[in-house]
Amino acid sequence: MNDLFLEVQIQNTSSSTVFIQKVSLEPSEMYTGVELNTVNQAGEDECTFGTRTFLQSMEGRQYLYHLQLKQEFSDKSGAIRGLTEMGKLDIVWKRNLGEMAMLQTIQLEREAPGYGNMRLSLETIPDTVILEEPFCITCKITNHSNRKMKLVLKMCDTDSIRWCGSSGRYLGKLPPSSTLSFTLTLLHLQLGLQSVSGIRITDKLLKKTYAFDDVAKVCVIPSMVRRRK
Structure with missing residues (x-):
């Protein structure tokens, strides 16, 4: 980044x-x-x-x-x-x-890496989370195009992830060269080093969907490990 x-x-x-x-x-x-x-x-x-x-x-x-x-x-x-x-x-x-x-x-x-018209980066994410317990991440979107975007967020569950909250959330309008931050809640169903995937953002003006998978990894541990600490 x-x-x-x-x-x-x-x-x-x-x-x-x-x-x-x-x-x-x-x-x-x-x-x-x-x-x-x-x-x-x-x-x-x-x-x-x-x-x-x-x-x-x-x-x-x-x-x-x-x-x-x-x-x-x-x-x-x-x-x-x-x-x-x-x-x-x-x-x-x-x-x-x-x-x-x-x-x-x-x-x-x-x-220089190419990001296309839209770039998603993570502002906050925990290194370690507990199995089947919700945690939050904060994402930032940057509009690299030369036109305004009208964005809708959809979260897709995977084998190891369950997203919390309603999908199809309206994020708002994003002018060119501007950024927008939002917080998501999710939980992991599998132990070990797990990937954060399943974020989909649609530009309603162009009717184009951007897929963001494997945006980060977190270490998922059983709850008993956290209690011992």
Whole structure:
């Protein structure tokens, strides 16, 4: 969705040892970025690679970053198509101690996912639920088309899901590039990791129905497990 975890692998393909002085990510204007390459030890942040700054020949290393799409771009994510710029990665390195460091800049791109005219995302959902006990989820719909929608919600039961409440509920009108949130109640009939499926939303103006299945997974546990806790 709006969160992206980026793993960058750096490998020394030369025949000699190289020394990594700095690896930094500069996100594009669409994203904010956080480095995930440190751990907290005794109240201080330490690099996950320790104090070791060199790479032997053919040795590799992975760097992890968390990118988030800024709100102004998130609301218009339907217009983001094809390749998008994620930012640039700067690597400062040298072959021998004492020599001048070299800078290598890599432009990072990704293929933006296509959502079609309508996108459904989950705002809240529990990780764990109790078998045959109702729980709530909050959904958000985004209109990525260039026209107004008039929406009706229908919930379809599956082998493991029973939806609570009346189906055929009118959600209202949704202008272009706008969002609409609503809460649903359901319960699961099977234990284990279960999928949330069976959401159907119809645009009455176009008479088109959008199906949303496997939108999330929850862990269903027996009631006795919750009591013991």
